Amino acid sequence: MKLPILICAAAAWLLASTVPAAPPSVRNGGGEDILLQGFHWNSSRNAPQKWYEVLTQMAPTIGQDGFTKIWLPPAWTDQSSWSDPTSGTSGGGEGYFWNDFDKNSQYGSDGQLKQAVAALTNAGVQAVYDVVPNHMNDKLAGKQVRFPRHLKLWRDDCATPSDCDQGDAFMSGSADLNTGNAEVSSRFMQEFRNLRDNYGAKGLRFDFVRGYAPERVDIWMKNFGDQAFCVGELWKSPNEYPATDWRSQASWQDALKDWSDRSHCAVFDFALKERLQNGNVAEWRHGLNGNPDAAWRQAAVTFVDNHDTGYSPGQYGGQHHWPLSDPMRDVAYTYILLSPGTPTVYWPDMYDWGRGDLIRTLIGLRKDAGIRADSPISFQSHYSGLVATTNGSRKRLLLALDSDLAKAPDGFTPVLLADGQRIRVWQASQAPSDTTTTLHCDNVQPNPGQAVYAVGSPLELGAWDPAHAIALQPSASNRWSGSVVWPTQQSVEWKCLIRNLSDINEVYWQADPNNRFVTGAANESVGRF
Incomplete structure (x- = not known):
């Protein structure tokens, strides 16, 4: 039953992809992307293969599964290490405490990275690199990018850090770079171009964007490629802003959209993630991707979990700082893949934990319907659970998630029944407006x-x-x-x-x-x- 859906979806998507889309008001790749997070927290410790070798081997499958972009781990060398004797845990080398722009990392060699990106490109999957401009490891003498400790290149060089740094401190701030400094900013600008010109980068994922100004990201992207894909990780709740900041009294959506408006990049939909964690299914409509304004929806990059929030295969189960409970994961993937925004699928859910068949079917339905980041969505709150209709460019999809909707109205045909009827999906012809x-x-x-x-x-x-x-x-x-x-x-x-x-x-x-x-x-x- 699933096979015809996938075949039809592939044919319809191939036809639609030949029609050029109008330039978006936000750098979201045009609005039709489906993003795979191509790693998890323990991928840097993968054995016996290095992770880049895994990506090379998996590239054809990733393309066939319908992904258009892959979010790659930080490519820069990370020789950090840590251990906690009290808990018996240890780690390091994941790329988020990097020390040099060299591409020989725990994920594999420079050559293996280029080979992986070439294989992905041949499979029709574009590379989006995770970049970490806010902080680095400055404790490895002779083994690091040289940012001399003078001229306010570092946050803690300043008597009043807020006078020279453009955002929040990372940890103590001792390894926190002042991205507003012209020398620091230009070094990153040069490296981003290097990723583009020599390592196949078609987009950038900006880590810890609360640590530097969104306007700085906009400057970098204009130099990298003004229409290239970019997305920021703004994981900061309203109550973390100072009381004098308007965002302290605003919603998650407001703060995310403000960052997107100033950077002109998409942003991870932490408003939806917060509702996934703390709300009932009916409240998922309050994510950025469910906003009545299309400009807000097209800025949203939706996700269920990632390397920080969720569990990972391997050592200690990864970070799992904010994981979604297992019984809700299939329902959540149905929502993000069949609603507006740019959906992101977490590697372990796709290739390690047995959700691949459902996710492939959902990707097929999304492409067959022509759902875009800014597609219209309407919610019917007089039913229990979540009942929503997404109007794609070719078809409408009706979702009933954990709902008492008894039957679909005339004109809708059932296309998916899963998870003990907690997931029900119908399709109908497109509605003009x-x-x-x-x-x-x-x-x-x-x-x-x-x-x-x-x-x-x-x-x-x-x-x-x-x-x-x-x-x-x-x-x-x-x-x-x-x-x-x-x-x-x-x-x-x-x-x-x-x-x-x-x-x-x-x-x-x-x-x-x-x-x-x-x-x-x-x-x-x-x-x-």
Whole structure:
């Protein structure tokens, strides 16, 4: 059953990829990418093969699985090491405490890196390098990039660090570079061009962006390639900002969008990650990728877990600072892969932990529907769980996740049932656009303890299920009204309904016939008792 979906998806995506897209307002790769995080926390300790050898071997599979870009680990040499005798843990060499721009690292040699990128490029997968401009290991004399300790090149060179550094301190700040210094900034600019020109970089993933100014990232990207892909890791909750900063009283979404607007890069959707961790499924709509404004959705790079937040195969299970519980992972992948934003799949979920078949099917559905980073999405909050419709460029997908939605409305065909029916997906033809219709119920006089509803054929009106009808409000004498946003050119049949507030099964229907109209052709529709 899954195979035809994948074949159709591949054909449709190949056709669509020949049509040039308009330049995005944010450097998100054009909006059609699916990103694979091509490593985990313990990949630098992979044996017997070096990690770059694994990537070379896996490149054809990665391309066939539908990924268009791969997020590679930091390429710079990292000779750091640490151990904690109390806990018996140790580590180092992952690339985040690098000491030199040399490309011979714990992940493999310079030559093995070039071989891996060439294999990925041949498979149609573009390389996005993880870069760490905020901090480095400055404790290896003679084995490091030389940033002399003078002229305010380091954060702790300054009497008042905030006067010369453009962001938060990393750890104590002792290894924290002042990226605002012209010498430091130009060295990174030169190295980013080197990654582009000699190591196949088509984009950059910026680590710890809370440590330097988003405007600095914009300067680097203009030099690297103004339309190249870039994404920033802004893992900082509102309560971590000073009380005098407006972001301390704002939402996760607000802070992320502000960084994206100033850097002109995409940003990891930590607003969605926070809801994945702390909210119920219905609240996932509050991620950056579920924002009503398309400009916010196209800035979102969505993910379930990564090398920092999630578990990793191997030593100590990796970092797992903020992992999503295992029972929610399939549901979460269904949401990010079938909704707006640029989705990121974590390597262990795809290739180590048995989720590959589901993820391949979801990628196929996404490409077949033509879902983009800025695709419209609508949520139906009168159902339990999460019910959403994503309108792709070719098809609409209806998702019901942990939901009591009994059945899909007419016109939708089931395409996926998984995880004991916690995941249900249907598809239908593309909707041209949305329109708003005001529904009125006249001659209504509900008794105390009763309320007036509209119920009907579309999903937005409960698909004729009184339990999921939408509530109307009194608007005039004996008239109750409510507005509904739905796709245009949709034939609608509906009725007024009086429902007992304490007994959902006690309902009183408007007499036949049904009220009928076509969305977009009328701004109002009236039913009468």
